[in-house]
Amino acid sequence: MKLTILGCYAATPRTFTNPTSQLLEIKNRFFLIDCGEGTQVQLRKNKIKFSKINQIFISHLHGDHFYGLIGLISTFSLLNRNNDLHIYGPKGIKEIILLQLRLSNSWPNFGLHFYELESKESELIYEDDKVQVKTIPLKHRVYTNGFLFEEKIAERKLNVEAVRHYQIEKCYFQNIKNGKDIVLDGGTVVLNNLLTFDPEKPKSYAFCSDTVYNEAIVPIINGVDVLYHEATFLQSEEQLAAKTMHTTAIEAATIAKKAQVSKLILGHYSTRYSTIDLFKAEAATIFPNVLLADDGLSFDL
Template identity: 85%
Template sequence: MKLTILGCYAATPRTLTNPTAQLIEIKNRLFLIDCGEGTQVQLRKNKIKFSKINQIFISHLHGDHFYGLIGLISTFSLLNRNNDLHIFGPKGIKEIILLQLKLSNSWPNFGLFFHELTSNQSEVIFEDDKVLVKTIPLKHRVYTNGFLFEEKLDQRKLNIEAVQKYQIEKCYYQNIKNGKDILLDNGTLVSNNELTFDPEKPKSYAFCSDTAYNEAIIPIIENVDILYHEATFLQSEANLAAKTMHSTAKEAATIAQKAQVKQLVLGHYSTRYDAISLFKEEAETIFPNVLLADDGESFEL
């Protein structure tokens, strides 16, 4: 699992900072989370093969989280994309995108599918044989969701030495990886635990932006490997955070502590501050394992 930060600053793009967009790579699948202005440029800068992106998750309909979407869709068409593209986002995202495509007479030459979200409860919105994605209902000025990405448990791993010891033929390997015991020709039943190793523990990533402090999300994100939580303000501007329904670094750290996550990544910084290191310093007074997102930064699990 690899997380690449394409943009992590609040409100408007600047010369050296970009609005929210992230790419999460899970078992050779690429998922784009939010698509602020300039996202496709950031994808190129980070040498990401964005033709492999088949699912895009939009948290809410504030411009700094989706204004790059129509440009990315248009570029996909220009590059003669063939794969279907699925967009998950709040009700209204379909109308916004289709109107732009209609008035510009720029209909894509690939399947474009919208999955509009309206529930205020956590729900599974995407699932395949490797990954499951759930919504994390957030508390913002408009309808907003975060997203929880969970790996599914892999097959068991062959213990080659044990398999060769019992001279088991290769045609049985798949059954063994599926967890089955093996009956030898001499009538001996060999336990699967002797023939395999446990698979790696599935990893999880929770994306939470934008939101006011909201303890209701704790049961959903509990014990995740990495939590990205917005920290638009420092505690000295807690009044602004409350007014705009954003969080402070201290509040993000409090959520991380109460949810017992393994690692907290902060982002969505207001550009009013001179250094983002201030956010880490504040959060570490509450929660020890804090990293700072920054444009172009990557985190591997």
């Protein structure tokens, strides 16, 4: 699992900072999370192939989280994309994008599928054989979701020496990896745990931006390996955070502590501060395992 931060600053883009967008690589899937202005430029800078992105998740319809989407779709068309593109986001995202495509007469030459979200409860919105994605209902000025990405439990690993010892034929290997016991020709039952090793523990990643401090998300993200949580303000602007329905660094750390996550990544910083190191310093007083997102930074999770 690898996370690449394409942008992690609040509000407007600047010459040296970008609004929210990140790419999560998990089980050879490439998920784009939010698509602020300039996302496609950041993808190029980070040498990420556009063709690998088949799913895009939009948290909410504030510009700094999706204004780059129409440009990215247009570039996909110019690059003669063939793969279908699946977009998950709040109700209204389809209308916004299709209006721009219609008025500019720029219909894509690939399938464009929208999955509009309205539920205020956590729901499963994407699933394949290796990964599933659920929403994390957040509290912001408009309807907003975070996203919980979870690996599925992998098949068991074959113990090659044990299989050779019991002289088990190759045609049974898949059944063994699926967890089944094996009956030898003489009727002896060989238990699966003698033939396999446990798979690696599934990893999980929770993306939470933008939101006011909200303990209701704690049961949903409890125990995740990595939590990205917005920290727009420092504690000195606590009242402003509440007014604008954002979170302070200390509040984000409190959520991480209550949810017993393994690691916290802070982001969505207000550009009023001279250095983002202040966010880590405050959060670390509550939750020790804190990392700072920054544009172009990658995390091997």
